[in-house]
Amino acid sequence: MTKIKRRTFLKGAAALSASGALLHHFTSSTAVQAQSSGPAGSTLPARSPLGISDDLFNPTEYSSIDGRLVKTMWMGFNKVILPSGPTILRNFNDSLPGPTLRINAGDTLELAFENRLPENRPDQPTEVNIPNHFNTTNLHYHGFHVSPKGNSDNVYLNIEPGDKFNYVVQVPKDHPAGSYWYHPHRHGSVSAQVAQGAAGMAIIKGALDDVPAIKEAVERVLVIQAPIPGVDGILDSEDPIWPLDAERDFLVNGEYKPRIYIREGEVQRWRILHAGDAQFFPFKIDGLEIYEIGRDGNPLPEARLVEEVHLSPGNRVDVLVKGATPGAYLLRRPFFDQGKQSLPPVHLANIYVIPANDSRVPPGTPFGREIPKGPLPDNPILVDITDAEITHRRKIVLGVEDVKGYFHDTLFTINDEPFDPKRDDVVSKLGSVEEWTLINTTPFPHPIHIHVNPFQVMSVNGVADPDKPWMDTIAVPAAGTVVFRTRFLDFDGRYVMHCHILPHEDTGMMINVNIEP
């Protein structure tokens, strides 16, 4: 059976089905199930926030109880039906995407993690910057300001097939509220695992959630992914992921071209995560108003009407979407250039605006109607970094080299060196405040993410950003520059900064940051 045939078959079927393809609902009941509670953590099954059976479901959600979220998480093989055909992916908890985690600042995440994948094949590369050991994994809490050591957000761990590991992640009381996420982060297998869909949203409650207009609104979680299966079964090679223009079928919460319902006059709050591995995802909804309220989880100064929303892999955006005249609308990525590569348009979802009194929506369902006016609340500890505070400035140069013997003869570099787990590239002290200038010497953009401490974006290509947004992942434009400022607070230890085009990370674009006590 060739790839082409499978693809033709299922895409054809999806196109024929009037409701779009609700691929995953075949395996889980579409009925609204009751919330179940365990010792410390409750589970809310995947469901439509409007209670409509063919509406996009929010992923299953695990919430903390009394300051703790105690759950078993595992990485294993998950049977799914993609638009290209049935396949098996490496996923968390048998779900694409993984369950959403919802906690409060001050809570403790206690995740009993199990690697349920089989042994790695014996013939693995030994060089660190060649993709390897796709069945070895770990967990990273992207955007969390927590300790990078021990059994917290420690990405240097190798959790081997069959191994178990207890993560205990203590989230500080003053942690910024917002939309974060988790994904595996083992150098060598991170691109393969995330490209297969191993990722989920992680929400820290507060800030924007308490704005009355937002509180009234129905909340959706949208996880954008483009899972890449193996050519014939399980993905065991980086090759299908490697080309930036590799054909990708973009999904939302595991669904291909899902329906998303909004009532006429309704304002919905969407938390959107770009959990894809490589392609950027700028998008628009022709005919509907989109207001950005937060980026990478952090509130913007005020709600802002935008034509197009920009997401690079790793970014999150919080938006308010307003239902206008009843009818069908298209959520789409327009044609665009990612550096020198032209990428095709994507039809991601169909938005249906339905009458305000549609009988399918149960009484008592929240119904927001307002866009908040005036300033949005900010996260109190994310205070502007002044010139006077800066203790050190650094230059970070992003590059690429042709080197024989590496994957596709390619090594990505930072300050002229590919990743070396033993080298400390940046050494600084707890309490230091630094300004970094990122310089991209390649003709492709690189979304750069740093662990543990968020940064404040000062300028892009020399143009100051008046919002000075706090982010954790910023696209450094092709042949361009970014200046950001960051404070090394609360947590000493070693962690990483890297490109979130994950095949770039796996082939060298990562450095170690060592914050001394």
Place this chain on the structure above:
Amino acid sequence: MMKQFNLSLATGMLAAVLVSSAAVADDPQNTPIPAFGSQCLSCHGEDGRPELADVPIIAGQQPIYLANALRHYKSGERTNGQALVMQEMVKNLSDEQIVALAQWFGAQQ
């Protein structure tokens, strides 16, 4: 001033001659870019016509202008924003190499 121009032109000629001795044709347009400039093409295009919208077209530009631009990146007179990218590109180039690259791009049609 005039003297300086002549000087740089002379060194430029010299460098260009040195470079083209290894090349197949003496037609400058068909001469491959000197090895130390191979990186330039990834952004400025194989023939000096870039595929990136915010990278300048330098094919056929005046060699003296190009050489001065490269010197200004190297000295830090042109700085900030995308000029920082060019600073990285020229930091290890000698003046002879700068002139040779300016000649080469200037000769592309």
